[in-house]
Amino acid sequence: LKVAGVPRRTIWRTDDGAAVEIIDQTQLPHAFVTRRLESVADVATAIATMQVRGAPLIGATAAYGVCLQVSEDASDAAIAAACERLQATRPTAVNLGWALESMRSALQSQPLAEREAVAWQRAAAICDEDVATCRAIGKHGAELLIDAWERKRRAGPVEVLTHCNAGWLATVDWGTALAPIYDAAERGVSIHVWVSETRPRNQGAALTAWELANAGIPHTVIVDNVAGHLLQRGGVDLCLTGSDRTTASGDVCNKIGTYLKALAARENGVPFYVALPHSTIDWSLDDGVASIPIEERDGAEVRFVAGRSPSGVQTEVAILPDASAVANYAFDVTPAHLVTALVTERGICEASRAGLASLYPENA
Ligand code: MRU
Numbered sequence: 001l002k003v004a005g006v007p008r009r010t011i012w013r014t015d016d017g018a019a020v021e022i023i024d025q026t027q028l029p030h031a032f033v034t035r036r037l038e039s040v041a042d043v044a045t046a047i048a049t050m051q052v053r054g055a056p057l058i059g060a061t062a063a064y065g066v067c068l069q070v071s072e073d074a075s076d077a078a079i080a081a082a083c084e085r086l087q088a089t090r091p092t093a094v095n096l097g098w099a100l101e102s103m104r105s106a107l108q109s110q111p112l113a114e115r116e117a118v119a120w121q122r123a124a125a126i127c128d129e130d131v132a133t134c135r136a137i138g139k140h141g142a143e144l145l146i147d148a149w150e151r152k153r154r155a156g157p158v159e160v161l162t163h164c165n166a167g168w169l170a171t172v173d174w175g176t177a178l179a180p181i182y183d184a185a186e187r188g189v190s191i192h193v194w195v196s197e198t199r200p201r202n203q204g205a206a207l208t209a210w211e212l213a214n215a216g217i218p219h220t221v222i223v224d225n226v227a228g229h230l231l232q233r234g235g236v237d238l239c240l241t242g243s244d245r246t247t248a249s250g251d252v253c254n255k256i257g258t259y260l261k262a263l264a265a266r267e268n269g270v271p272f273y274v275a276l277p278h279s280t281i282d283w284s285l286d287d288g289v290a291s292i293p294i295e296e297r298d299g300a301e302v303r304f305v306a307g308r309s310p311s312g313v314q315t316e317v318a319i320l321p322d323a324s325a326v327a328n329y330a331f332d333v334t335p336a337h338l339v340t341a342l343v344t345e346r347g348i349c350e351a352s353r354a355g356l357a358s359l360y361p362e363n364a
Contacts, residue, residue: 001168020064024051029210040082047089054170055244059095062086063123066103074115091293093244094282127172133277134174136345141180148237157190159237164198164255165207166242176242176275193219200301228264243276250336250351251288262338271340288333299326
């Protein structure tokens with residue numbers, strides 16, 4: 001994606017080769033700030049504090065964390081400790097474990113002296129693969145948007161509802177759920193996106209809205225509770241979200257609030273699509289509700305709302321009584337039967353074991 005006219009990725013190795021640089025997503029939409037990560041500790045902090053977030057980008061960042069470790073100490077013990085530390089940062093997105101496993105298996109058979117070069121090569125390949133994968137998701141998913149536009153005889157834009165941020169910022173480039181929107185818009189399809197704010201971290205309001213504004217895609221931010229009303233009144237042609245972990249049977253775990261949107265979409269006969277790369281599929285799991293670990297984050301994220309004051313100061317304000325307890329579940333599971341179809345880099349399939357097996361026979 002271009003930022004201020006310049007094509008950029010969300011993570012890159014620095015010119016001196018000693019670090020990686022990220023966009024600090026906690027500063028958006030008010031400031032575009034990049035940060036240099038020089039150690040496994042820096043990477044673990046960036047993931048845990050959500051300076052980087054989004055399933056594919058978490059995986060790519062963790063891969064670079066292993067590189068930074070190997071540049072310092074390439075022993076088996078050091079690699080194992082780094083992987084354990086990185087794996088502990090966020091439990092739900094399976095891309096994290098997938099990327100660490102990919103790094104581990106690339107490194108384990110290498111002699112010590114070769115490991116640094118191999119690690120940086122493998123992490124760069126994970127990033128390049130993510131870009132190609134997201135581009136392919138965009139191409140396949142755009143067909144759904146073109147169909148929807150033709151079905152309404154091009155009378156007005158395709159009305160898309162999305163949740164959280166499954167865009168460029170959640171991946172290395174393009175995004176998952178937003179990639180079809182970027183692709184279809186490039187192909188001349190008129191699109192309007194309903195962006196749900198995504199309390200408590202507001203990834204919709206802060207990140208998706210920023211991305212879409214930057215790309216010139218018409219959009220409107222709504223509070224999370226508006227989605228049911230819009231779906232009921234015919235204001236949405238299709239829903240399109242990402243996934244942090246998809247089971248082999250097609251259950252989808254995504255940002256908290258996704259499930260309620262899928263229920264409201266089903267009740268109102270609106271298709272609900274989920275876009276995801278192969279790295280998000282957990283082939284070891286079948287029943288998402290029973291088995292996907294759901295991250296619970298610090299209650300302070302619910303207690304305080306962060307934003308910018310009218311005088312331009314970044315600040316936090318409390319919005320509930322100090323004595324009240326809070327719960328902060330970060331993800332929920334949408335069962336496969338509520339998902340109209342999955343959009344992957346290999347094409348579109350039914351959200352089911354048979355559907356995924358038709359696209360990924362080698363894993364099924
Ligand atoms: O907590 P986050 O911001 O990391 O959650 C991100 C999401 O839920 C996205 O929808 C998901 O990672 C899919 S992104 C390509």
